Amino acid sequence: xxxxxxxxxxxxxxxxxxxxxxxxxxxxxxxxxxxxxxxxxxxxxxxxxxxxxxxxxxxxxxxxxxxxxxxxxxxxxxxxxxxxxxxxxxxxxxxxxxxxxxxxxxxxxxxxxxxxxxxxxxxxxxxxxxxxxxxxxxxxxxxxxxxxxxxxxxxxxxxxxxxxxxxxxxxxxxxxxxxx
Numbered sequence: 001x002x003x004x005x006x007x008x009x010x011x012x013x014x015x016x017x018x019x020x021x022x023x024x025x026x027x028x029x030x031x032x033x034x035x036x037x038x039x040x041x042x043x044x045x046x047x048x049x050x051x052x053x054x055x056x057x058x059x060x061x062x063x064x065x066x067x068x069x070x071x072x073x074x075x076x077x078x079x080x081x082x083x084x085x086x087x088x089x090x091x092x093x094x095x096x097x098x099x100x101x102x103x104x105x106x107x108x109x110x111x112x113x114x115x116x117x118x119x120x121x122x123x124x125x126x127x128x129x130x131x132x133x134x135x136x137x138x139x140x141x142x143x144x145x146x147x148x149x150x151x152x153x154x155x156x157x158x159x160x161x162x163x164x165x166x167x168x169x170x171x172x173x174x175x176x177x178x179x180x
Contacts, residue, residue, distance in 0.1 A: 061104060061105070061173065062124070063173070064171035064173065065171075065172050065173060065174065065175060066172045066175075067169055067170070067171050067172070068147040068170055068172065069147065069167070069168070069169045069170075070146060070147035070148040070170070071149075071166065071167050071168075072125065072127065072148070072149050072150075072151060072163065072170075073144075073150050073151070073159070073163060073164070073165050073166075074150065074151045074153045074159030074160065074162065074163025074164070075112065075143075075150045075152060075156065075159050076152070076155040076156040076157070076158065076159050077093040077094045077096075077097075077152070077155075078094065078155055078156055079156050086110070086140045086141045087112070087140070087141045087142035087143065088120070088139065088140045088141060088142070089119075089140055091140070093110070093152065096154040096155070097110075098110055098152050098153060098154055100138050100140060102122070104122075104174070105122055105136055105138070105173075108122065108136045108137055108138045109135055109136065109137035109138070109151060109152070110137060110138060110140045110151075110152040111123065111138070111139055111140070111141070111150060111151050111152065112141035112142055112143045112144050112149070112150035112152070113139040113141075113142070113144060113148075113149055113150075114144050114145050114147070115142065116146065116147060117172065117175070118139070118175055118177075119140065119176070119177070120174070120177035120178075121138070121139040121172060121174055121175050121176055122136060122137070122138055122139075123136075123137050123138075123139070123149065123170045123171065123172055123173065124137075124170060124173055125137070125149070125169070125170035125171070126168070127151075127163070127168070129163070129164075130162060135151075136173070137151065149170065151163055
C-alpha cells in the first residue's frame, strides 16, 4: 500500500506541476498580448495625433484673421493705365498670368489692393460667376483704394465680362508674407 501511495503522490505532484506550468504560460501569454496591444495602441494614438495636428494646421491656414467688405472688380494686364508688371514683385503678367504659386497656399489667384493690405496677404472670397468654390488670392499688385480688390484676369475684356463690379465681404487669411 505504501508503494501505491507513493505512485499516486508522484502522479499528483506531476499533475500539479503541469497545471502550474499551464497557468504560468497562460498568464505570460496574456501579459504579452496586453503589452503588444498597448504598443499597438500607442502607434495608433501617435498616428491619430499626427492626423489631428495636420488637420488643425490646415484649418488654421484657412481660418480668417479678419473680414473686410469692399468692391471687387477685375482688370487685365492690358488695361490702358497698366504697365503689365505687378506692383509688389515686378513680375511681368502681360503673358496672361493670373495665378501665383504660394509656398503655403499653393496656386492662388492674383489681386490688387490698396496699401491697407500688405503685399503677400492672402484673401478668400466667393464669386459665383467665376467659381462655385471660394477663391483664394494673394495681394501682388496695387492701384485700388480703401478695402476694394481688383482680380487679375487674362485680359480687360474677360475682366469686364466675367467679374464686373461686385460688393462682397472677404476674409484675410494671412497678413503679408508670413502667417502669425
